[in-house]
Amino acid sequence: xxxxxxxxxxxxxxxxxxxxxxxxxxxxxxxxxxxxxxxxxxxxxxxxxxxxxxxxxxxxxxxxxxxxxxxxxxxxxxxxxxxxxxxxxxxxxxxxxxxxxxxxxxxxxxxxxxxxxxxxxxxxxxxxxxxxxxxxxxxxxxxxxxxxxxxxxxxxxxxxxxxxxxxxxxxxxxxxxxxxxxxxxxxxxxxxxxxxxxxxxxxxxxxxxxxxxxxxxxxxxxxxxxxxxxxxxxxxxxxxxxxxxxxxxxxxxxxxxxxxxxxxxxxxxxxxxxxxxxxxxxxxxxxxxxxxxxxxxxxxxxxxxxxxxxxxxxxxxxxxxxxxxxxxxxxxxxxxxxxxxxxxxxxxxxxxxxxxxxxxxxxxxxxxxxxxxxxxxxxxxxxxxxxxxxxxxxxxxxxxxxxxxxxxxxxxxxxxxxxxxxxxxxxxxxxxxxxxxxxxxxxxxxxxxxxxxxxxxxxxxxxxxxxxxxxxxxxxxxxxxxx
Amino acid sequence: xxxxxxxxxxxxxxxxxxxxxxxxxxxxxxxxxxxxxxxxxxxxxxxxxxxxxxxxxxxxxxxxxxxxxxxxxxxxxxxxxxxxxxxxxxxxxxxxxxxxxxxxxxxxxxxxxxxxxxxxxxxxxxxxxxxxxxxxxxxxxxxxxxxxxxxxxxxxxxxxxxxxxxxxxxxxxxxxxxxxxxxxxxxxxxxxxxxxxxxxxxxxxxxxxxxxxxxxxxxxxxxxxxxxxxxxxxxxxxxxxxxxxxxxxxxxxxxxxxxxxxxxxxxxxxxxxxxxxxxxxxxxxxxxxxxxxxxxxxxxxxxxxxxxxxxxxxxxxxxxxxxxxxxxxxxxxxxxxxxxxxxxxxxxxxxxxxxxxxxxxxxxxxxxxxxxxxxxxxxxxxxxxxxxxxxxxxxxxxxxxxxxxxxxxxxxxxxxxxxxxxxxxxxxxxxxxxxxxxxxxxxxxxxxxxxxxxxxxxxxxxxxxxxxxxxxxxxxxxxxxxxxxxx
Numbered sequence: 017x018x019x020x021x022x023x024x025x026x027x028x029x030x031x032x033x034x035x036x037x038x039x040x041x042x043x044x045x046x047x048x049x050x051x052x053x054x055x056x057x058x059x060x061x062x063x064x065x066x067x068x069x070x071x072x073x074x075x076x077x078x079x080x081x082x083x084x085x086x087x088x089x090x091x092x093x094x095x096x097x098x099x100x101x102x103x104x105x106x107x108x109x110x111x112x113x114x115x116x117x118x119x120x121x122x123x124x125x126x127x128x129x130x131x132x133x134x135x136x137x138x139x140x141x142x143x144x145x146x147x148x149x150x151x152x153x154x155x156x157x158x159x160x161x162x163x164x165x166x167x168x169x170x171x172x173x174x175x176x177x178x179x180x181x182x183x184x185x186x187x188x189x190x191x192x193x194x195x196x197x198x199x200x201x202x203x204x205x206x207x208x209x210x211x212x213x214x215x216x217x218x219x220x221x222x223x224x225x226x227x228x229x230x231x232x233x234x235x236x237x238x239x240x241x242x243x244x245x246x247x248x249x250x251x252x253x254x255x256x257x258x259x260x261x262x263x264x265x266x267x268x269x270x271x272x273x274x275x276x277x278x279x280x281x282x283x284x285x286x287x288x289x290x291x292x293x294x295x296x297x298x299x300x301x302x303x304x305x306x307x308x309x310x311x312x313x314x315x316x317x318x319x320x321x322x323x324x325x326x327x328x329x330x331x332x333x334x335x336x337x338x339x340x341x342x343x344x345x346x347x348x349x350x351x352x353x354x355x356x357x358x359x360x361x362x363x364x365x366x367x368x369x370x371x372x373x374x375x376x377x378x379x380x381x382x383x384x385x386x387x388x389x390x391x392x393x394x395x396x397x398x399x400x401x402x403x404x405x406x407x408x409x410x411x412x413x414x415x416x417x418x419x420x421x422x423x424x425x426x427x428x429x430x431x432x433x434x435x436x437x438x439x440x441x442x443x444x445x446x447x448x449x450x451x452x453x454x455x456x457x458x459x460x461x462x463x464x465x466x467x468x469x470x471x472x473x474x475x476x477x478x479x480x481x482x483x484x485x486x487x488x489x490x491x492x493x494x495x496x497x498x499x
Numbered sequence: 500x501x502x503x504x505x506x507x508x509x510x511x512x513x514x515x516x517x518x519x520x521x522x523x524x525x526x527x528x529x530x531x532x533x534x535x536x537x538x539x540x541x542x543x544x545x546x547x548x549x550x551x552x553x554x555x556x557x558x559x560x561x562x563x564x565x566x567x568x569x570x571x572x573x574x575x576x577x578x579x580x581x582x583x584x585x586x587x588x589x590x591x592x593x594x595x596x597x598x599x600x601x602x603x604x605x606x607x608x609x610x611x612x613x614x615x616x617x618x619x620x621x622x623x624x625x626x627x628x629x630x631x632x633x634x635x636x637x638x639x640x641x642x643x644x645x646x647x648x649x650x651x652x653x654x655x656x657x658x659x660x661x662x663x664x665x666x667x668x669x670x671x672x673x674x675x676x677x678x679x680x681x682x683x684x685x686x687x688x689x690x691x692x693x694x695x696x697x698x699x700x701x702x703x704x705x706x707x708x709x710x711x712x713x714x715x716x717x718x719x720x721x722x723x724x725x726x727x728x729x730x731x732x733x734x735x736x737x738x739x740x741x742x743x744x745x746x747x748x749x750x751x752x753x754x755x756x757x758x759x760x761x762x763x764x765x766x767x768x769x770x771x772x773x774x775x776x777x778x779x780x781x782x783x784x785x786x787x788x789x790x791x792x793x794x795x796x797x798x799x800x801x802x803x804x805x806x807x808x809x810x811x812x813x814x815x816x817x818x819x820x821x822x823x824x825x826x827x828x829x830x831x832x833x834x835x836x837x838x839x840x841x842x843x844x845x846x847x848x849x850x851x852x853x854x855x856x857x858x859x860x861x862x863x864x865x866x867x868x869x870x871x872x873x874x875x876x877x878x879x880x881x882x883x884x885x886x887x888x889x890x891x892x893x894x895x896x897x898x899x900x901x902x903x904x905x906x907x908x909x910x911x912x913x914x915x916x917x918x919x920x921x922x923x924x925x926x927x928x929x930x931x932x933x934x935x936x937x938x939x940x941x942x943x944x945x946x947x948x949x950x951x952x953x954x955x956x957x958x959x960x961x962x963x964x965x966x967x968x969x970x971x972x973x974x975x976x977x978x979x980x981x982x983x984x985x986x
Contacts, residue, residue, distance in 0.1 A: 058601050062822040064594065065581045065603060065701040067736050097818055099865075101842050108821020163826070292865035294874060297708035297815055299737050 022221050024252045025229055026181035029216040030194055032173050032204045033148065034077045040147050040171035041068030041111065048210050052153075052164035060169045062106030067298050070095075074171035075302055077203040078118045078145050079312050081173055084197050084319050085140050087122025089304055095145075095296045100289040103163050104150035112174075114293040117144035118302065119173075124197075125321065126189040127339050138190050139178030148172050167211075173203075179218070179229065184248035188241050191215060192343065196320050200345040214239045219251040221259065230255070231265040235279050238272050247272040251279055323348055331355065331362035340370050346384045350391045357395035360402035368398055372415050388419050397425040407486050410434050438485045440492060446479045447472075447489075447496045461497055472497060502527045503664035504981075507721045510667065511568045514561055521554040521561065521571030525616050528573050532618065532665045535985055538646060541659040543578050543637045545619035546585055553616040560614060569728055570614035575666035577657050578620040579627060580606050580712075581701040585617075589703045590625040590635040590653075593823050593830045593849035603701020604733045605670065605712055613728045618666050621656030625851045626820065627677055627705040629653050630923040633914050634853040642685060643982040644948055648907040651681030657715050658685040663985035668716045668725055672702060674709045675808050676902075676927025679939035682715050683902035683951025686941045686980055688722050688968065689715040693959050694934035695740035697726075698733030704819040706812040707738075709931040718978055719940065719968040723747040726961065745962040751969040756790030758967060761895030763798040766926055772905040774945025779901045779952045782942035782971065786899070789970055796895060798887040803880050804928040809921055810864050810877035811932070816854075817861025823849065856917065881932050888933045888955075897967055898955040901926050902939040906948035926953060936961050940968050941977040949977075 039046055042059035059066045082089045096114035122140035127133060148170040153162035175194065181187050195213055198204035205212050220232035233255070235247050250272075255265050270279040318326075320342045327338035327348075341351045347369070354365045373394065377387060397414055400406050406414065406429055417428045429435060437443060450472060451458050461468040476489055502524055505513065513519050529547050536542050550573065557571030581587045581599035588594045602611070609615045624634040632640040632655025640655035642648040643663040650659045654671035657678075661669050662685040671678045673691035682689030691713040702712055712729065716722040730744045762783070771779070787793055825831035825845030832844035850858070864873035891898060903926065913920040930937035935958060939951040956964035972978050 061827055063581075063599065063601075063828065064587070064589070064597065064703040064822070065599065066601075067700050067738075069735060069737050099818060099821060101821070101824060103824075103826050103838070106822060106827060108824055109818055290867045292818075292862065292867075292870075294814065294818070294865055294870070297706075297738075298704075 022223060022252075022256050023225055023227075024182055024248070025179050025220050025222060025232070026183075026187050026248060027179040027218040027232075028177045028181065028187060028190060029218070030175040030191065031148075031214050031216075032081075032175060032198050033212040034074050034171040034173065034203055035205055036071055036073045036077070036171050038071060039169035040071050040074045040145070041169055044169065046170050048207075048212075050166055052162065052166060054166065056150075056165035056168065060106065060165050062108075068111060068296075070299060070302065071171060074145060075118070075304070076312055077171075077201075078143065078173050079304060079309060080201050080203055080316055081143060081175075081198065082119035082122060083309065083313055083316065084201055085119075085122035085124055085143075087119045087140060087143070089309055090116060090118050090120065091305070092116065092301050092303055093118040093144075094301045095299045096293045097296050099292045102149070102152075103161060104152045104165070104168065106150065106165060106168055110147060110149065111296055111299070112146035113144035116301075117142045118304070119143035124190060124193055126186065126193050128185055128189045130185060133336070136180075136186065138180045138186075141176045141178050143173045143175040146172050146174060184245045184252070187217065187248055188245050191241060191244060193320070196343050196345070200317060200320055202317065208239045208241075211237075211239060215244055217244060217248055217251070219248055219255070220265070221252055221255045230259075231267050233265065233268055233270050233279075235270045235272050236282070240274075243272055243274055246274075246277045247279055250277060254279070317345075320345075331366070333362065333366050337366045337370055340374075341366065344384060350384055350387070353391035354395045354398060357392055358398040358402065360395075360398045364402060365395075365398055368394060372412065376419055388421070389415070393418055393424060400425050400429060404436060404438065404485060405429065406434055406436050407483075409486075410436065410482060433481075434483060436485050437480050437483045438488060440488055443476070443480070443484050443489055443492050444496070446476055446484070447493055450475045450479060451496065458497070462499060469493070469497070503531060503667065505667075506718060507569070507572060507667060507716075507724050510572050511570075514571045521557040521616060522551060524571065525550050525554040525573050525618070528618055528666060532660075535663055535665060536660070539641050539643060539659045539663055539665070540638050541621050541640050541656040541663070541665060542575070542619045543588060543590075543622050543656065544586055546617055549585065550616050550618050553610060553614075557614050557616060567613055567728075568724065569609070571616060573616040573618045573667060574609060574725070575618050575621045575657065575660050575669040576606065577654055577670050577672060578623055579672055579703050580670060581703070582606055582617070582620065585620060587620070587703065588636070589627070590623045590637065591849065591851070591854070592636040593846075594703075594828075595636065595830065597828055599701070601701065604698035604735060605729045606701060608731075609670070609725070609728055615728075621660055621666075621669060623656055624653035624677075625854050626703065626816070627653040627672055627674055627710075628816070628853050628857055630676070630680060630920055631908070631910075631913065632656070632681075633910065634851055636851060639910060642907050643985050644685060645907065647909055648948065649684070649910055651684035651907065653677040654681050654689075654715060658682055658687050658689070661685075661715055661717060662687055662982060664981065668714060668721055670712060670725075670729070671715045672705075672710060672712050673927075673931065674705050674711075674812060675931050676924040678713045678715060679902050679927050679937060679951070679953060680923060682939045683941075684907040684949065686949035686951075686978065687715045687717060688719050688938065688940045688972075688978060689713065690722050690726060690938035690961070690965070691930065691936065692726060692730065692961050693740075693936045694931075695738050696744075696936070696959065696961065697729050698731075698736045698739050700733055700735040704815075706815040707819060708815060709808075709812060711931070719965055719972050720748070720751060722938070723751060723965045723969075726965075730961075740959075742959065745959070747962050747965055750962045751966050753966050753970075754790065755786070755967055755970045758786075758791040758897065759895040760786060760791045760793045761796035761891055761898045762793060763801060763891070763898060763900060764795050765798055765801045766900035770904050770925070771901055772945070775901055775903065775905060775950050778943030778945060778950035782952045783899060785974060786967075786971060789974060791967075793899075794895065796891050796898070798884075798891060798898075798929065800880065800883040800887050801929050804884060804932060805921060805925055807877045807880045807884065807932060808924070808928045809860070810873050811881060813857040813861030814864050814874050815861070817858045817865065820850075820854070820858055825849070853917070884929055885933045888929075888935055892957040896957075896963065900953045900955065902951040902953040906945050906950060930955050934958070936964055938964055938968060940971065941980075942975070943977055944980075949980075
């Protein structure tokens with residue numbers, strides 16, 4: 017009997033640094049990249065006698081996040097101390113939340129791309145507030161370890177998903193959606209290279225959807241979407257290989273190596289610390305009232321999911337285009353500016369933004385913030401297509417020229433003499449000349465060789481320098497060729 | 500009358516009337532410290548330069564006029580409060596070389612705001628863990644009433660220096676009785692206010708939910724003056740309470756006729772030494788004479804205070820002391836060859852035996868599988884103790900009890916038996932668990948050694964507590980007695 021197919025079970029923990037000006041429990045700055053330890057005040061250093069004071073901005077941001085994922089915001093949540101010794105953890109404990117987190121029971125609807133795109137709801141178990149640790153610098157000092165506590169005390173929310181994810185593609189779709197949400201809410205800068213948004217992946221495999229969960233491994237601190245894809249794919253394949261060879265999967269922490277695309281064991285979870293959590297006696301429970309939540313809600317920007325629905329109804333876009341355009345706040349904004357400034361049909365604008373523009377950005381590895389063609393420029397181009405000054409084909413050349421910095425659409429069209437020929441007399445004249453020059457082809461066409469229509473279109477376009485209005489050309493050519 | 504025999508009010512009057520300067524007053528105390536402290540070991544750091552600089556600044560302000568009552572009056576700081584530029588060792592080898600870059604809030608309030616003069620930092624049990632001052636890395640403090648006896652702890656240095664007249668007043672802290680027990684052993688008045696009344700910022704934490712700063716003094720009036728200056732909301736301490744501070748000083752002097760005093764029967768059962776019982780009963784009789792109405796009450800869960808405390812306090816201590824890891828400050832072992840050894844050896848060498856014992860107890864009760872049985876259970880009992888007091892204050896104004904079971908004991912008497920030592924706190928711990936204000940004040944002598952009794956008040960009822968104590972002291976003279984060798 018054939019065995020059931022392997023199924024992966026994945027749960028993600030996302031660490032998301034909050035964009036507060038100061039640390040979660042002190043007034044020290046949180047800016048990235050400062051000289052080591054210049055942002056470590058007495059509280060950050062954990063000096064004897066200091067006490068934490070909660071940054072209310074961090075609470076507000078966590079509540080915003082909770083609202084955005086339809087979660088329950090705890091009326092009363094509690095900070096707890098999580099103990100372990102490590103040089104970059106100044107107090108010997110991390111202030112986190114354990115039994116009573118601020119956010120629980122949310123969810124995220126994701127769109128998974130691929131040959132058969134589908135949507136899926138992923139449960140969010142909880143999200144809690146905590147402080148980040150510092151950094152140990154092993155490379156800079158041979159035989160020693162440097163400690164930089166600038167990052168220590170930076171506020172984080174740790175977002176824990178349900179084990180609802182079944183593939184690396186779903187994991188990436190979930191993370192991208194999550195990333196879009198926290199960035200659009202203004203709670204996280206989303207910079208993955210700097211570690212502002214990073215992920216731990218819990219992966220196990222089982223024989224089919226009805227089998228019990230297998231033993232899971234946790235791959236830590238993955239900081240790009242591509243690495244997440246690689247790490248999960250590697251881990252699924254590795255576990256299946258081990259199990260099929262009759263081996264055992266150990267519950268362990270693993271590290272992803274971006275150079276090899278592989279994960280390797282870091283430490284066995286069984287031997288890990290007993291964290292000895294207990295409520296932090298230095299901090300009072302945090303109370304969030306219904307009024308607080310209402311006030312925060314009123315102050316929130318439009319969420320990607322709401323924006324997506326609006327793009328579909330207001331602009332008549334497909335679900336796919338709406339999803340693509342609302343995946344990033346800046347892209348959505350760009351699109352709406354193009355629509356407004358061009359006065360053209362939204363669908364046409366969407367085609368140019370999701371088509372040529374995104375392709376160009378992808379090709380050069382740039383984000384929408386670094387686009388070589390701004391929204392006003394693209395609107396100028398789309399407007400000329402809409403008023404039939406140029407054809408879509410010609411527009412592609414103008415787009416290229418704009419990307420090369422040759423000026424606005426109008427300037428390029430004028431400089432290159434690209435204005436579309438809509439004068440039907442001129443087109444008819446060109447057609448008649450071509451018919452006269454190619455009597456053989458004309459006879460064949462008239463005897464039923466329809467395919468030659470393309471030949472005549474090409475000749476006519478050539479004769480008009482590609483500027484003939486395609487609709488008019490087609491119509492007139494058909495009339496004339498028919499005789 | 501010598502300068503060191505003056506009350507704070509008399510001292511302030513003398514300074515205001517230019518009978519003596521703050522510099523003269525400060526020099527007087529510095530001379531007494533130099534003369535007597537070899538016998539007592541109460542100071543771990545004497546800071547004459549800072550003291551004289553602060554005294555001169557105070558004199559300048561006194562000359563200009565319009566200053567607060569405490570300007571120019573010297574004080575000793577328990578070595579648990581961080582002081583910029585002056586070592587804060589907390590009685591431990593671990594912090595022997597630790598100099599804080601900041602001032603504790605109460606240090607700022609007393610010196611920068613109130614203009615007091617810091618004579619130095621005084622000795623204490625290591626990280627405030629002890630009832631005899633024998634656990635200090637800097638050696639035990641002696642009791643000025645009998646040098647072969649302990650001064651009590653953990654605020655042993657605070658009480659010894661004030662009882663011997665080496666400082667007019669001293670700050671202290673109380674986690675399970677560390678103000679009240681030593682005050683009782685040295686014939687002083689000591690008050691631990693309501694939890695949250697005085698900022699804990701800059702006070703090195705022992706057990707965060709129990710620690711509270713206060714004062715030891717030679718009279719209730721002196722204690723009230725200092726407590727007034729220390730109290731108040733502090734944005735740097737999230738457990739500090741945003742509530743105006745009552746006037747603790749001008750409220751003194753009201754009649755206590757009709758005051759309802761409760762005597763918890765659990766505190767008057769067996770266990771009290773006869774000499775202590777006699778003095779405490781005399782104090783009750785005296786308060787009746789002053790018009791108080793005394794009745795027996797019950798705090799049924801009070802006998803569970805000691806075991807509850809010895810779960811909660813070590814649990815918090817094990818966590819609070821985790822930062823002493825030899826990485827950023829404090830003792831670092833020179834023997835360590837790797838990270839694990841750095842932790843183990845630095846902590847093994849830096850912490851004394853009692854501190855290590857409590858870290859181990861605390862680590863144990865917070866461990867996976869034991870947390871529910873110990874820590875969580877202790878928190879539930881703690882809540883019951885809190886409920887007991889809440890209920891009691893529905894019928895009485897003030898609760899009266901002994902402070903200690905006996906008088907000051909000899910060095911070494913309890914130091915081999917931790918449990919016997921822990922039982923020293925049997926009458927004082929409940930107030931910390933409940934967070935209520937409590938004080939100890941002198942009520943006589945037994946075989947030449949001082950006896951104190953305890954008054955416990957309702958939340959934020961420091962003013963009433965101090966008034967009762969003051970009325971009692973107006974009618975008695977026990978608190979005016981000083982140890983003869985140090986006159």
